[in-house]
Amino acid sequence: MDLSLLALSPPGWGGVLLAGLFSSLQLAVGGYLLGLVIGIGGASGKLYGGPIVRDLLEVYTTLVRAIPELVLILLLYYAGTDLVNQLMHLLGLPSMDISGLAAGIFVIGVVQGAYSTEVLRGAIKAIPAGEIEAARAYGMSPLLTLRRVTLPAMLPYAVPGLSNLWLIATKDTALLAVVGFSELTLVTRQAAGSTKHYMTFFLAAGALYLAVTLVSNVIIGMIEKRARRGMVREA
Amino acid sequence: MKSILKTVALAALVGVASVGAASAAPIKMGVAAEPYPPFTSPDASGKWVGWEVDLMNAVCAEAKLECEITPIAWDGLIPALTSKKIDTILSSMSITDERLKTIDFSDKYYNTPASLAGPKEASFTADAAGLKDKILGVQVSTIHAEYAQKHFKDAVSEIKEYQTLDEANNDLAAGRLDAVFADAITLDAFLNSEQGKACCDKKGDVADDPAVLGAGIGFGLRKGDDELKGKLNAAIKAIRDNGTYEKFSKNYFDFDVYGK
Amino acid sequence: MIKDEATILPAYKPPKARSLLEPHRLFLMAVFAGIFACAVIYMRWDWLPKYQDRLIAGIWQTLVLLFTTAFFGFLLAVPLGLAQVTGPRPLKWLANGFCTIIRGTPLLLQLWLLYYGLGSLFAQFPEIRQSFMWPYLRQAWPYGFTALMLSFAAYEGEVMRGAFAGVPRGELEAARAFGMGRFTMFRRIWLPRAIQRSLPTLNGETVLQLKSTPLVATITVVDTYAVISKVRQDTFLTYEPLLLLALIYLILTGILVAGFRFLENRIPSRGA
Structure with a gap:
């Protein structure tokens, strides 16, 4: 195996791989956060929304969880841009230039959102009803209740599911290779194809992904410990 | 808690901002x-x-x-x-x-013309007869894929379609394909590379078909x-x-x- | 490593059967039926008859891949889970390391590593090229099968680890008190109880596996996804083939979920 191919500066491809890793992380972070926003909205809607909102959210989460991510990514990557531009057109605005990154984040976010919705809904349901009733009894507005009581109280229940979603987000970014987005997996394939050293580059990329997972696990462990403060230790 | 809300708000902002980043x-x-x-x-x-x-x-x-x-x-x-x-x-x-x-x-x-490449040890002509019972690799949705469907389909045992030509070339070198059909210049670039030189050579250009090859x-x-x-x-x-x-x-x- | 059972994806759970005839539902159904009808009428579907046979063959390929990889993956998951719970140190580390690596890297990368990396390495050895295995190793599906099976084994192995560890001590002690040998105890009590405990997750894992199968299209296996890609490339249509593809997977998932629910109802179980 020729390790000089992985040198950080040309003719080594290490720099390209790291740039790819950076794009992957951008996608994962952006998509994950967007997913959380959708998830908070979705969970609130599923728990407290009217019947139509609930059913629509059910359709959304069911669809996303039943259709392969790869298919969703293809659909949303092209349709997302098209829809935004047609919307802009309807509103009489000039069409927008949507970067590949924004489209990628949108795609990952929509997929993550469905899972986040379920994780958060489960976590909110795990909060003792009395705590939320007490907040209402104090005359807190729904938004204040959400901010002061519901979100902090559900956190310990949500952390395992949410951290798992983060790990999935980092791996799902690889699927954007199929639409030609220059993230880690695609640049790896390009480097491998250009140099014909497939094993070297795929193993290197695998090591990078694994490093992301392992570092994430350490951080998740710390967060879990912190989130569980003051909770009865499970047997 | 506040920090979480802040992050969420920030994420929403970043999302909107990156979508809205239209310029000249x-x-x-x-x-x-x-x-x-x-x-x-x-x-x-x-x-x-x-x-x-x-x-x-x-x-x-x-x-x-x-x-x-x-x-x-x-x-x-x-x-x-x-x-x-x-x-x-x-x-x-x-x-x-x-x-x-x-x-x-x-x-x-x-x-440029379209041509066929194959393993060195095999010798065949660049037409349907030469490709009889062979596994042919092409890149998806190319003129070459269409040409192969039109002229070689009945002769070959299988036409494999690859996302990139580079992968087809790699599979030719790895012995998974008996021939690759693609643009002549690009095939030359592959055949002149270290990998290509070692395994394969050009079998010739195919007959022109302007309706397909454009x-x-x-x-x-x-x-x-x-x-x-x-x-x-x-x-x-x-x-x-x-x-x-x-x-x-x-x-x-x-x-x-x-x-x- | 996060060592919670909650690390398993929240699998698809069908919504509780509520009445479908509430007024707002009727309204929503009418709206969706309207959208569906518009899609059927106003979009282009004339390509459908031409690709019908290939599509059915593709769906068959998808299903074969799904069930064989899930079956063999599960067989591999049992020793993986067991090794992590009671194996000797080196075996434990090996099983744990395997699960961590497979679960920590994208399946797409594993697939390409196997097919383009390992596959072209094989070709460099004349012994392999001349062996009886070569006609198989030349094809793409063994690599797709292996990658999917290993992935299923690693995720389900994690579940089995939890399942083995979660069988109540008392049951094992009772077995010992009956004078069962270690192996008999494993065969009669520990394994069946662990498998029974892992069954509820199989539903979700199988749906996840179904959703992973289209990746094999990137290494020239002709499954449902590959057939639809072909349609896209031949017709230059962007949305219609993809929408049909989504619908096909939706229906397959629905059938899987319904099938598992039927099986679960038939297997008596007291809340594990």
């Missing part, structure tokens, strides 16, 4: 996100290099356009063009009647984008006339790649 847009040139030497391939510093990149620079300088390369998967180029993710396709795409139903093209900027390669354009089409056509003609085309082509080829 340069022309986005869609390039297939794969090594396709000597026309377009990524180098070790992450930049795109090759003959078509030089051509793009020359054409855009001539037409006073600001151009930037946007890598897209080969089979996603036309959808990306019609859904306005890119403005132009710069990816050795042949001008065919089938494609003209969906998109428009500039005038041609190069034209009339050369041009910039792919959205239908109705006549302003850009006019500018590109004028620029292609200008660099052909003033010698720029010949100048940068010399770095790659010892013949006129423009064809007849």
Whole structure:
């Protein structure tokens, strides 16, 4: 195996791989956060929304969880841009230039959102009803209740599911290779194809992904410990 | 808790901001996100290099356009063009009647024959008889794939379609394919590489079929984008006339790649 | 490593059967039916008859891949889970390392590593090229099968680890008190109880596996996804083939979920 191919500066491809890793992380972070926003909205809607909102959210989460991510990514990557531009057109605005990154984040976010919705809904349901009733009894507005009581109280229940979603987000970014987005997996394939050293580059990329997972696990462990403060230790 | 809310708010903002980041847009040139030497391939510093990149620079300088390369998967180029993710396709795409139903093209900027490559130890002719019972590799949605479907389908045992030509070449070297059918110049680039030299050689050009192989390669354009089409056509003609085309082509080829 | 059972994806759970005839539902159904009808009428579907046979063959390929990889993956998951719970140190580390690596890297990358990396390495050895295995190793599906099976084994192995560890001590002690040998105890009590405990997750894992199968299209296996890609490339249509593809997977998932629910109802279980 020729390790000089992985040198950080040309003719080594290490720099390209790291740039790819950076794009992957951008996608994962952006998509994950967007997913959380959708998830908070979705969970609130599923728990407290009217019947139509609930059913629509059910359709959304069911669809996303039943259709392969790869298919969703293809659909949303092209349709997302098209829809935004047609919307802009309807509103009489000039069409927008949507970067590949924004489209990628949108795609990952929509997929993550469905899972986040379920994780958060489960976590909110795990909060003792009395705590939320007490907040209402104090005359807190729904938004204040959400901010002061519901979100902090559900956190310990949500952390395992949410951290798992983060790990999935980092791996799902690889699927954007199929639409030609220059993230880690695609640049790896390009480097491998250009140099014909497939094993070297795929193993290197695998090591990078694994490093992301392992570092994430350490951080998740710390967060879990912190989130569980003051909770009865499970047997 | 506050920090979480802040992060969430920030994420929403970032999401909106990155979508809203529209500017005086340069022309986005869609390039297939794969090594396709000597026309377009990524180098070790992450930049795109090759003959078509030089051509793009020359054409855009001539037409006073600001151009930037946007890598897209080969089979996603036309959808990306019609859904306005890119403005132009710069990816050795042949001008065919089938494609003209969906998109428009500039005038041609190069034209080359199609040829077959196979393992050194095998000897066969570049036609249906030579390919009898062989496994043939082509790149998806290329003129070569269509040509193979039309002329070789009944002879070969299987036609395998690859996302990138580079993968087909690799499988030829790995012995999983008995032949690869592709553009002559690109195949030469592979056959002159270390991997290609070791395993394979050229079996010859196939008989022309203009209906499938098309009339050369041009910039792919959205239908109705006549302003850009006019500018590109004028620029292609200008660099052909003033010698720029010949100048940068010399770095790659010892013949006129423009064809007849 | 996060060592919670909650690390398993929240699998698809069908919504509780509520009445479908509430007024707002009727309204929503009418709206969706309207959208569906518009899609059927106003979009282009004339390509469908031409690709019908290939599509059915593709769906068959998808299903074969799904069930064989899930079956063999599960067989591999049992020793993986067991090794992590009671194996000797080196075996434990090996099983744990395997699960961590497979679960920590994208399946797409594993697939390409196997097919383009390992596959072309094989070709360099004349012994392999001349062996009886070569006609198989030349094809793409063994690599797709292996990658999918290993992935299923690693995720389900994690579940089995939890399942083995979660069998109540008392049951094992009772077995010992009956004078069962270690192996008999494993065969009669520990394994069946662990498998029974892992069954509820199989539903979700199988749906996830179904959703992973289209990745094999990137290494030239012709499954449902590959057939639809072909349609896209032949017709230059962006949305219609993809929408049909989504619908096909939706229906397959629905059938899977319904099938598992039927099986679960038939297997008596007291809340594990």
